[in-house]
Amino acid sequence: xxxxxxxxxxxxxxxxxxxISCTGTSSDVGGYNYVSWYQQDPGKAxxxxxxxxxxxxxxxxxxFSGSKSGNTASLTISGLQAEDEADYYCSSYTTSTRGVVFGxxxxxxxx
Amino acid sequence: EVQLVxxxxxxxxxxGSLKLSCAASxxxxxxxxxxxxxxxxxxxxxxxxxxxxKAKSYATAYAASVKGRFTISRDDSKNTAYLQMNSLKTDDxxxxxxxxxxxxxxxxxxxxxVTVSS
Numbered sequence: 001x002x003x004x005x006x007x008x009x010x011x012x013x014x015x016x017x018x019x020i021s022c023t024g025t026s027s028d029v030g031g032y033n034y035v036s037w038y039q040q041d042p043g044k045a046x047x048x049x050x051x052x053x054x055x056x057x058x059x060x061x062x063x064f065s066g067s068k069s070g071n072t073a074s075l076t077i078s079g080l081q082a083e084d085e086a087d088y089y090c091s092s093y094t095t096s097t098r099g100v101v102f103g104x105x106x107x108x109x110x111x
Numbered sequence: 112e113v114q115l116v117x118x119x120x121x122x123x124x125x126x127g128s129l130k131l132s133c134a135a136s137x138x139x140x141x142x143x144x145x146x147x148x149x150x151x152x153x154x155x156x157x158x159x160x161x162x163x164x165k166a167k168s169y170a171t172a173y174a175a176s177v178k179g180r181f182t183i184s185r186d187d188s189k190n191t192a193y194l195q196m197n198s199l200k201t202d203d204x205x206x207x208x209x210x211x212x213x214x215x216x217x218x219x220x221x222x223x224x225v226t227v228s229s
Contacts, residue, residue, distance in 0.1 A: 003155070036215035038156070045208055045222060046148075046156065051215030089156050091216075097158075099172040100146065105155040 004029065004090055004103035011109040017078040020106045022090030023071055028101055030071035034093035037066060037075045039086045040105075046089065050075060077108075085110040113137035113218045115209050120223030123199055131194040131223060133209030141165060141187040144212040147194050149205035150222075157205070161212065162192060177203075199227045 005023040012018040022029065022037075029035055035053045038046035048057050050066035053073060063079045073092070077084055090103040119131040133145065144167070147159040160173035162183045171183050182195040192209055206222040 038216070040156075045219035046216070047219075048215045048217050051217075055214065057214070057217065087155075091156075091158070097172055097174060099161055099174065100158040102148075102156040102158055 002101075004092060004101055006088075006090060006103035006106045008104070009107045009109065011111055012077075012080045013111045014080055014082060016080050017076060018080060018108065019077075020075045020088055020090075020108070022073040022075070022092075022103045024073075024092055024094075024101070025071055027096055028092040028094040029068065029073050029090075031095065032093045033068070035066070035068060035073040036091045037064075038089045038091065039084075040089065041086050049088075080110055082110050084108060113211070115211065115218055115220035117207065117209050117220040117223040120207065120225045122226045122228065124229050125199060125201055125227055127199050127227070128195070128197045129199065129225060130196070131207055131209075131225070133192040133194075133220060135190045135192070135209075135211070138211065138218075140190040145183075145185060145192040146210050146212055146216065147183060147192075148208045148210055148216070148219075149203075149225075150208070151202075151205040154205075159194070159207070196225070199225075201227050203227050 037050040040046040053068045094101045114136045116134045144163045146161040163170040180198045185192045208222045210216040211218040
């Protein structure tokens, strides 16, 4: 099972908006609304930011939003803040293993 | 408060075995699906496998990279999930996280380091 495809890095200035893409296939991202996004700081466990494509867990700022079109899901962060600098990973249910597949991760730099 | 605490990591030689534990508290463990995810140093997250709840017949699933070598089990009476790792390879060196599957992976442990080296 190949990993979902994410850009290796994205950057933006404080206050700007950025979008991270996550491309899969009809066997994962495109076929199911079970896409999640995770934020990971160095040396820490990942933190759930978005589940089921568009939903934010309690406590996650509404600056974070998710969407999906076809086989590509996206995470948008608006009003970028310095504290948003981290690695971001998407994940999806996949029929290939009846489990989960992650994206390769995207390093977000806040300039 | 939900807590997941992994243990059992360490140094093991190639071809060896190791069993990780994940002790859970603060939620209804028996009703939750549990997953294992690993991360090699400087690399991304890799899903390892999962075990579903009793209601879902304790069904397991594994990544292709570990299928046939790793086994996930659970003891609901001890609120603990396990990852038995056999025939370990150097590529299995990573921090191993257990995570609770709710709406997404909503809670994670702190991880335990497994190093496979001679």
